Amino acid sequence: MNTITLDDGSVLGLARYPLPDGVEDDGTPLNRVQLARAFGVSENTITKWVSLGMPVLSGGQNGVSYEFSLRQCYAWRQHREDRLQATKARGDQLAAQAALAFRNLDDDQAEEEAALTADDLRKWSEAEYHRNRVAEQRGDLVRADRMRAALDDIFVTFGSAMETLPDFAEMEFSISPDQVEKLKNRCDQTRDEVRQKIEALFSRPGAVIALGTRQGELPV
Incomplete structure (x- = not known):
């Protein structure tokens, strides 16, 4: 057949x-x-x-x-596996489209921008753009889309490792089915937590990321 x-x-x-x-x-x-x-x-x-x-x-x-x-x-x-990858890719595409549709600002940023005139906002945006461009050329900043592509590749490898870890532990260490299930649940939880952190890190469309900074310190 x-x-x-x-x-x-x-x-x-x-x-x-x-x-x-x-x-x-x-x-x-x-x-x-x-x-x-x-x-x-x-x-x-x-x-x-x-x-x-x-x-x-x-x-x-x-x-x-x-x-x-x-x-x-x-x-x-x-x-x-191809179908799961296609579903993930489609989900990422929809998320990216949604992110482009909204400009996410925290409360402090929204309040600061509300006090600026249109001309002030334009000048500030231009200055911020040029500052980020210079920092990017120096290697101090990296484009979020480039970093996301790299992290997505890493996450695929990480996710595969998390998925097969319970099987490896069962075969290598002869753990019980109950222990396998607990380990599987923990691996799934860890994988979801990492994915959520990645999504949170790149929730601001068009962002540039300062190398070595923490989430919350990212320039917009």
């Missing part, structure tokens, strides 16, 4: 996600333990993926073990 049917009814061609070079699949079914070993995850993760729609060849009922196709499961997993 060269296609699989996804939960939403769409058909995915396996040729879209061929196995990596050097990985062979002669059609021999794999059990849950073998598939977990192939993907470097825990058996609990395989069970979770099955519940999310990963294809199975047979089994799973009346004490019969699951059987999986390596090609099918690999294509399903890669498609799922």
